[in-house]
Amino acid sequence: MVIHGFQKLTLLDYPGKVACTLFSGGCNFRCPFCQNGNLVQHPEWEPVIPEEEIFAVLEKRCGVLDGVCVTGGEPTLDPDLERFVTKIKELGYLVKLDTNGYRPEILKKLVEEKKIDYVAMDIKNAPSRYGETAGVKKIDVMRINESVEFLKSGVVDYEFRTTLCKQLHGREEIEAIGKWLSGAKRYFLQNYRKSDYVIDPRFSGYAREQLERFCEILRGKIETVEIRGVD
Template structure:
């Protein structure tokens, strides 16, 4: 797993849990408003943090932290994601995954080991999806990911980043129509570029 950042303690990234946040390097999307280019474009990658360092840190924080969040970049492009999630669980942590939902099969394989999943819905499910994501997106994968998350039985949320130029509020209504009643749906405003920092 290529890791570009670690937030050692967060109150806001895992609902109801004090959590560490692992930022993986690399993403298969190029969203127009992306505020994590240092985790997306290989030429901007910092020297990766080793898994050994992360694991030692998590071993020391057992009993203090409750959860671990895997986010990115896009964690599902990491070949060893399942193995790393299982290791974190074996240390006694709850696990949350943040994903763009583009790799449904991989997501399906890790869902049984998660306690929470947050999936981005980048745009209404039409031609604008690929435009906003900056790459061709297979919408079947997005639909499939949404369905598998719903059937998984774990806590989840869908979320959309609102940007006045690329994803205006007017289009949010179309996205809301994809949701089933009572589903948790978060709107987040596009953030300026910011490096993850240790805390």
């Protein structure tokens, strides 16, 4: 698997676990507010971390780290993902996968074969605005929904999450997402933050007060609703 970034310690990326994070490159979406635009648009410009180097660190940290987060980009695009996470599991680590959910067949296979232990799936927006928000004109939202329903069935521990921008997400969209994800276990609202690698810098985030109002709309429909990315 081609890895372009390696964060050797994180207390945030895997809820309740001490972990490290690996960043793959390339994505089938072009979300304009994406903060990893360098990995999404031009992964070939980014350095590649040798697999031997990654596993040398993982072997050394057995018993210190609980898990490994595999993110991107979009990891399910890499044909070597299954072999790679199998090798991580063989060291005794928990594996968390971050995905946009557009390849439900890959997600299902990895979960059913017990190759991953936790899934964080991005919900870009309400279905009616999905293509616009994902930066893809022709998008099959039913593929996204297939992943949503699979995770909601409870076959693996999971969370849904949405990065909120004033320009793309308002009360109407939040209400539609709440209806869509009704019955889900865990949903996080992540506030948009500017970064050096964002694809389109014209976006802006919300104040905590507005995010709290959005949470109130969602609570009662979803078991746990929380805010991330706001001090």
